[in-house]
Amino acid sequence: KGTSADINILLASMLDKAGITVSPVLLSTRDHGMIRESSALSSQFNYVLCLVTQDANTILLDATDRFLPMGMIPERCLNGKGFVLGKENYQWINLEAKTRSRSSITADLSLQDYSLVGKLKLEHLGYSAVEKRKDYHKKGEASYVKDFLGSHEWECNKTEIQNAKEFQNNFVEIHDLTINETVTPAGDVVYVDPFVTHGLKMNPFKTEKRVYPVNFGRQDEQVYQYRLTVPETLRVEEVPQNKIFALPGNAGRYTYNATVIGNTISITSILSINKSLFTQDEYPILREFYSRIVAKQAEQIVLKKK
Secondary structure, eight states: OOOHHHHHHHHHHHHHHTTOEEEEEEEOOGGGOOOOGGGOOGGGOOEEEEEEEETTEEEEEOOSOTTOOTTOOOGGGOSSEEEEEOSSOEEEEEOOOSSOEEEEEEEEEEEETTEEEEEEEEEEETHHHHHHHHHHHHHOHHHHHHHHHTTSOEEEEEEEEEOSSOTTSOEEEEEEEEEOSSEEEETTEEEEOSOSSSOOOSOSOOSSOOSSOEEOSSOEEEEEEEEEEOOTTEEEEEOOOOEEEEOGGGSEEEEEEEEEETTEEEEEEEEEEOOSEEOGGGHHHHHHHHHHHHHHHTOOEEEEEO
16 A cells, blocks of 8 residues: 555565666656646656666556556556656656557347347457456446446346456456347337447537647547347338548548348447547547547437338
């Protein structure tokens, strides 16, 4: 127990005693503000990491969070640059996520009496896995599943959690569900919302103008795969059209693809954010990008009785 300085300087001391080249790194966390490198003051720093150097390789370490895999620092530390206090010299280093954070959701469902029945598999990698694993261990499985279901009209028959303690692996959860929502009958027509979870219902960027940059802290990818089996009593009348749009320089990209084979509808949605920091000047384009995603994900599947 202790501050980041207490814990990580102790870690640095242990590594140094073991003959490993290590230096403390001073930084400012995301909620503490950006550091002004040209006139850095001690009051701008509020956190300490360890930088290990071996041959030409370096690795940042943090012992404050037991859920972090080797080589990952807390997301709160992904904030510009850190100041390395070496024994012989000092330098600035970039504080960047080494791996992309990724969430992959697979829904394999069948339509039965206006309910969706099947499996929902969620697989998390990188910081997404850290967040989910930490939440799971804090709450316990029963409370974790209860919070996952939330206010949804879902019946969960079985849940399987994989790699809860294997921090280097993806965190996986598989739920057997009966979903009593997202399907709306209207006479001979049935409307189906393909995004049973993780859909963008609102644009996270509500204001028209922004004074400060948008700092995601990490590159991120959200993959959603939806497979719906339709009963023989219904035919597929309409599915959303395929669409691809991207931010300048491929800083962000969204792909939506829908196919129909027989009585099976498959939809794939992929949202990729390929850089962590967007300036104020880039904000209007970023806001419009998310508005288009919200609009696309709101489109419905239309089925009709035969």
